[in-house]
Amino acid sequence: MALDTLAPDKAGNLAARIETPPAETSGAEPDAAQLLFGAEDPPPFPEMNIFPLEWRVETPKLQAIYDSARDPGWAPNKLPWDTLDPNAFTLDQRYAISYWFTLLSVFDGSGPAVFSRAFIHTWETHEEDPIRKCFFSIVRDEVNHEEICQRAIQAMTPNGPLDFEPETPLGQLARNNIKWYYHNGCRYWSGFQKGVLKFQLPILFTSFLMGEVASSTLFHSMYQKTSIPVFKECFKRVGQDEARHMGICLTVLETILPNLTDEQREIITKQIRAGFVFLSGILYLPPEDFWELGPTFRPAHKMLEEVAREAGLGILTDEERRENWRTAVLKLKGLLDPYGVEFPALPEIGIDGKTVAFDPDDIIPVF
Numbered sequence: 184m185a186l187d188t189l190a191p192d193k194a195g196n197l198a199a200r201i202e203t204p205p206a207e208t209s210g211a212e213p214d215a216a217q218l219l220f221g222a223e224d225p226p227p228f229p230e231m232n233i234f235p236l237e238w239r240v241e242t243p244k245l246q247a248i249y250d251s252a253r254d255p256g257w258a259p260n261k262l263p264w265d266t267l268d269p270n271a272f273t274l275d276q277r278y279a280i281s282y283w284f285t286l287l288s289v290f291d292g293s294g295p296a297v298f299s300r301a302f303i304h305t306w307e308t309h310e311e312d313p314i315r316k317c318f319f320s321i322v323r324d325e326v327n328h329e330e331i332c333q334r335a336i337q338a339m340t341p342n343g344p345l346d347f348e349p350e351t352p353l354g355q356l357a358r359n360n361i362k363w364y365y366h367n368g369c370r371y372w373s374g375f376q377k378g379v380l381k382f383q384l385p386i387l388f389t390s391f392l393m394g395e396v397a398s399s400t401l402f403h404s405m406y407q408k409t410s411i412p413v414f415k416e417c418f419k420r421v422g423q424d425e426a427r428h429m430g431i432c433l434t435v436l437e438t439i440l441p442n443l444t445d446e447q448r449e450i451i452t453k454q455i456r457a458g459f460v461f462l463s464g465i466l467y468l469p470p471e472d473f474w475e476l477g478p479t480f481r482p483a484h485k486m487l488e489e490v491a492r493e494a495g496l497g498i499l500t501d502e503e504r505r506e507n508w509r510t511a512v513l514k515l516k517g518l519l520d521p522y523g524v525e526f527p528a529l530p531e532i533g534i535d536g537k538t539v540a541f542d543p544d545d546i547i548p549v550f
């Protein structure tokens with residue numbers, strides 16, 4: 184008789200009414216050793232699955248970096264946004280500042296989605312625990328960087344970057360340029376999703392490093408140059424985060440680079456060219472190899488940068504940016520040279536090297 188069919192037992196005699204269990208289970212329950220005799224393993228765990236979970240630590244230094252990154256020491260909502268008065272700028276200056284942060288958002292605003300995809304991949308490939316944890320901290324940082332783009336754009340052009348009506352010709356040009364940049368952002372995202380699954384860890388991390396070298400360089404220089412207080416604070420904080428991301432990539436590469444195969448070296452050479460082409464879109468000028476841009480893009484871009492520069496945003500001149508980018512890329516070259524990685528030719532910034540084919544699907548750097 185099932186217990187739930189019994190009438191309420193107000194007198195508390197329930198135990199007495201339970202039927203005696205069958206004899207074969209009452210006195211002869213198997214012990215663990217007996218049970219083990221009949222145990223069976225499940226089918227093998229499939230490749231590229233996040234299970235089984237494990238917490239291997241192979242690089243204690245990465246664990247230490249993660250521990251120091253647990254608290255980034257700042258938050259976008261705590262920055263002095265109340266000191267940013269849109270009315271202190273002309274309409275065109277507002278459009279131009281918003282424009283620049285929108286260009287930045289193709290790189291830094293894609294960070295949360297791009298790194299989340301890479302983060303999941305570190306689970307699928309069962310990377311050691313501190314690598315996964317470091318990626319988690321990068322995802323968190325990138326969400327903060329995206330919020331910087333969001334707040335700057337919303338302050339200067341409410342409902343921007345696209346959902347507002349610019350009132351001047353320069354504002355209209357800005358919006359047209361933004362559509363073209365987002366068009367290329369879409370192509371990058373499509374390529375990245377395939378690339379992150381296709382390439383092995385050494386390739387991914389060299390490309391990631393390229394992005395982090397670029398971003399820390401960019402924010403450091405703009406921090407020094409901007410005259411707008413809240414943006415100075417933004418560039419300082421974001422730059423600190425990016426330098427930490429660079430440290431993570433360098434630490435991972437310390438163990439990977441000495442064990443490269445010839446094939447991996449060749450892919451890295453191509454990857455650096457691909458990374459350069461993509462990242463030049465914010466570090467310098469967008470090269471034609473990848474960037475599909477409308478007929479008015481380049482002259483409009485120059486005008487908008489000039490107006491944002493006059494407004495005090497801290498955009499370096501073309502010549503300063505070329506020098507900056509060149510110095511950063513040469514640092515990367517110095518790091519890779521000892522491991523026999525040939526550097527690609529980057530004639531745009533005066534660096535000689537191997538001429539390599541370019542494939543838009545190879546673009547996987549992250550900011």
Ligand SMILES: [Fe+2]
Nearest residue numbers: 291294328550
């Ligand atoms: Fe970032």
Ligand SMILES: [Fe+2]
Nearest residue numbers: 395425428550
């Ligand atoms: Fe980063």
